[in-house]
Amino acid sequence: MGFFDKVKDALTTSDAERAANAREAAGKAQQEADEAAPDAADKQAEASTQYRTHTVKAGDTLSGIAASYGVDWRKMAKLNKLDNPDLIYPGQVFKVPHD
Numbered sequence: 001m002g003f004f005d006k007v008k009d010a011l012t013t014s015d016a017e018r019a020a021n022a023r024e025a026a027g028k029a030q031q032e033a034d035e036a037a038p039d040a041a042d043k044q045a046e047a048s049t050q051y052r053t054h055t056v057k058a059g060d061t062l063s064g065i066a067a068s069y070g071v072d073w074r075k076m077a078k079l080n081k082l083d084n085p086d087l088i089y090p091g092q093v094f095k096v097p098h099d
Helices: 003-012 015-048 062-069 073-079
Strands: 051-055 093-097
Touching (some): 051 062, 062 073, 062 093, 073 093
Antiparallel strands (some): 051 093
8 A cells, every 4th residue: 555545645634543453553553552561571581580699708719609509610701791700709699500
């Protein structure tokens, strides 16, 4: 449908038809939103259960923390977006992946 066809339709469509079209479009949008909402909640719940957390204590090392959970330290460094895995501080909270 071209531009002029849309203009013609806009000028010749009655108010009742436009209102009906608007209600139909709103109903479809609401239905799509309702269907998407549970999916988003499920994904968020799933994402939050994909890892545990560990709070760094004095003397901890990333490799030591990873070993205590049975995971690779490189995975932990990547998950936690660490630029320097040798530089961690007490009080930091790390995500620990489930393996």
